[in-house]
Amino acid sequence: MPLGKCGFCPKKKNQKTQHHCEDCNVPVSGEHRDVKEKVLNLCRVVMDDFKSMKCQLKLLLFFKQLTKEEYKTSTFKTKNTIITESSDLEEIWNELSTKVLREMLDFELKDSGWSMHAIGGVELRLFKYEPIRCGGYLPTPxxxxxxxxxxxxxxxxxxxxxxxxxxxxxxxxxxxxxxxxxxxxxxxxxxxxxxxxxxxxxxxxxxxxxxxxxxxxxxxxxxxxxxxxxxxxxxxxxxxxxxxxxxxxxxxxxxxxx
Structure with a gap:
């Protein structure tokens, strides 16, 4: 079945379905086709419980050596990002996914001869965030x-x-x-x-x-x-x-x- 976007690149109008994302050339599978909506929906559900949280996105990618049949895996991840009830989840997703893709492209340029072959997995880490607040008076110890x-x-x-x-x-x-x-x-x-x-x-x-x-x-x-x-x-x-x-x-x- 023909598939469309990889879920990481911003959507374009009149996007044609295909086996590779036309924006970043990532091979698309049904498992990762709707990754953006899955991530955002999960964030919304967890936010109802946590109220504020830290989020980290990890992407496992398979790379192929262009000159020979050799493969290796690499993991790309973002720093923890604080999300509150007033945060724009769409905007945060765009920032995180852009950072991951930029790291991937930098890796391809740095390690000449290796090309992104497939997505191995997407991991979303969510941690409850409780801001440290200070106030009141305590006697000097x-x-x-x-x-x-x-x-x-x-x-x-x-x-x-x-x-x-x-x-x-x-x-x-x-x-x-x-x-x-x-x-x-x-x-x-x-x-x-x-x-x-x-x-x-x-x-x-x-x-x-x-x-x-x-x-x-x-x-x-x-x-x-x-x-x-x-x-x-x-x-x-x-x-x-x-x-x-x-x-x-x-x-x-x-x-x-x-």
């Missing part, structure tokens, strides 16, 4: 109490706002005074907070830096085991950075910026 930290005693979810604004506190204030909300609250207007959500996730840090040119943020995480890990967020701005610690209180399931 004892092992950090002697460090040069300012931990604002707030009662809302805007600890990031207060942590950033605390850099403007007068140096003449003692440590206890610097940690009082009333002293830092009047300094928050020095930054543009438009577009941020409260409590914050890591995406909000990018928004903050874009809102405030020249302001850079580095976030380090530390847990109850007194372990400082690699930076959770590291600014791309080449400027003086504000270094913030995100403290995880596992027993209270809370995270704060200090």
């Amino acid at each position: 004892k092992f950090l109490s002697q460090k040069s930290l300012i931990n604002i005693q707030n009662t809302d979810d805007k600890c990031f706002k207060y942590a950033m604004s605390s850099k403007f506190l007068p140096q003449v204030l003692n440590r206890n005074a610097k940690q009082r909300l009333r002293n830092v609250n009047k300094l928050t207007s020095r930054y543009n907070w438009d577009g941020l959500t409260w409590p914050n996730n890591m995406d909000d840090l990018v928004i903050f830096e874009n809102n405030n040119e020249g302001s850079a943020v580095n976030v380090y995480t530390i847990d109850e085991n007194k372990t400082v890990t690699f930076p959770l967020y590291f600014s791309n701005w080449d400027t003086l950075s504000s270094n913030i610690i995100k403290y995880n209180n596992i027993s209270r399931e809370n995270r704060v910026f200090t």
Whole structure:
């Protein structure tokens, strides 16, 4: 039975059915003919349960040596892409499939003499995504109490706002005074907070830096085991950075910026 598109290339009007996709020359089988719709439908079903998720597309391809009867397999995959309920699945599919096809074509050009022979399989990996959000107040743990930290005693979810604004506190204030909300609250207007959500996730840090040119943020995480890990967020701005610690209180399931 004659088949049409491979499922990866954008559709064209008046597409004629054939055994090879006219756009990328991928041999088409019935199993992969409707791969796009299958992927999108699966994403919709999983999204109803996950609400937000990470998606990765993997493509197993068989390549044939043009000068002799020799075959080999190669796997091409995309990076994890975050999908939320407001995401355009069609647009995400086009981005992922384009990346996979570009890698395939680069492979053919790099490994001269090999040509794509057939699709071995398409794998869609979906992972539940729970954005890390930080907010509230936690007392400074004892092992950090002697460090040069300012931990604002707030009662809302805007600890990031207060942590950033605390850099403007007068140096003449003692440590206890610097940690009082009333002293830092009047300094928050020095930054543009438009577009941020409260409590914050890591995406909000990018928004903050874009809102405030020249302001850079580095976030380090530390847990109850007194372990400082690699930076959770590291600014791309080449400027003086504000270094913030995100403290995880596992027993209270809370995270704060200090």
